[in-house]
Amino acid sequence: MTIYFYSTRENPYGCFSNFSRHGVLLDGKWWPTVEHFFQAQKFVNTPYADRIREAPSAKQAAELGRSREVPLRPDWEEVKDDVMRRAVLCKFETHPKLKKLLLETGDEEIVENAPGDYYWGIGRDGSGKNMLGIILMEVREKLRSESEVH
Numbered sequence: 001m002t003i004y005f006y007s008t009r010e011n012p013y014g015c016f017s018n019f020s021r022h023g024v025l026l027d028g029k030w031w032p033t034v035e036h037f038f039q040a041q042k043f044v045n046t047p048y049a050d051r052i053r054e055a056p057s058a059k060q061a062a063e064l065g066r067s068r069e070v071p072l073r074p075d076w077e078e079v080k081d082d083v084m085r086r087a088v089l090c091k092f093e094t095h096p097k098l099k100k101l102l103l104e105t106g107d108e109e110i111v112e113n114a115p116g117d118y119y120w121g122i123g124r125d126g127s128g129k130n131m132l133g134i135i136l137m138e139v140r141e142k143l144r145s146e147s148e149v150h
């Protein structure tokens with residue numbers, strides 16, 4: 001059965017959202033959520049990226065990251081999927097309970113049911129790309145093959 005997630009408040013899969021309070025250590029810094037890291041990478045190596053890292057919530061980090069008052073890095077469209085892959089993998093490697101939950105989803109399809117997001121989610125009408133769901137399934141496959149080797 002397809003697994004849908006969106007709000008962090010929904011159990012058990014709300015923790016699959018990038019807004020969930022599961023931090024990651026990346027590039028020598030601690031990021032309170034994947035969303036903080038992802039949004040900051042739009043302005044990598046600028047003081048604005050540090051401002052995003054210090055945002056009190058993922059929602060505020062996303063608002064800062066979506067502002068176009070500060071110039072977006074020129075290669076963002078080319079790098080954004082890999083930025084997301086790295087952060088999502090790090091999250092599930094860092095938090096064993098989340099890794100277990102992800103592996104327990106087996107081969108089920110995972111879908112970010114974000115009504116306003118037709119790229120990372122499926123959008124309101126279900127026609128979106130579901131790139132975050134696809135990345136979660138890629139990460140699941142990677143973690144599964146690693147756990148079979150050891």
Ligand SMILES: Nc1nc(O)c(N)c(N[C@@H]2O[C@H](COP(=O)(O)O)[C@@H](O)[C@H]2O)n1
Nearest residue numbers: 006018019035065066114116117120132
């Ligand atoms: N909770 C939530 N609210 C939204 O409005 C969303 N668009 C999403 N999806 C997440 O948004 C992040 C990327 O946004 P931008 O590319 O910067 O617009 C990413 O974490 C999606 O999973 N979630």
